[in-house]
Amino acid sequence: MRILLGFASGLIFGLGLLLAGMSDPAKVLNFLDLFGTFDPSLAFVMGGAALTTFVGYRLVWRRERPFVLSDFQIPGRRDIDAELVVGAALFGIGWGIGGFCPGPAWTALPLMTPGILVFLPSMLAGMAIALWAKAFRAARA
Numbered sequence: 001m002r003i004l005l006g007f008a009s010g011l012i013f014g015l016g017l018l019l020a021g022m023s024d025p026a027k028v029l030n031f032l033d034l035f036g037t038f039d040p041s042l043a044f045v046m047g048g049a050a051l052t053t054f055v056g057y058r059l060v061w062r063r064e065r066p067f068v069l070s071d072f073q074i075p076g077r078r079d080i081d082a083e084l085v086v087g088a089a090l091f092g093i094g095w096g097i098g099g100f101c102p103g104p105a106w107t108a109l110p111l112m113t114p115g116i117l118v119f120l121p122s123m124l125a126g127m128a129i130a131l132w133a134k135a136f137r138a139a140r141a
Helices: 001-017 024-034 043-060 082-098 101-110 112-139
Strands: none
Touching: 001 024, 024 043, 024 082, 082 112, 101 112
């Protein structure tokens, strides 16, 4: 059941990204181009996502437990460390340069455009380097 619900959630998320045009990096790049071909529609996509999340959390917190788990798995950390700041900065820079973030990058893969064929392997390499660096730092400590 858990796998089926995960698949359905991913499918709905991917379809939403496609319908919103988020698999097109020009949508993001035009949103960031304030003095050129500015396209404010990304703000509406983000606003819709924030509203959906707000309502969804209010509905979920009324339940005693999730559908398929025994309890809610809430992150316990609330601190801001260098790892978080660097990761957020790299994410933002990559998003601004490439026009993709991870979800839309995967939904755009079937298009096989040159941009996605460069971005996706680069993203995966960056994730692997981050894991390696974290393991290296842990081994040295």
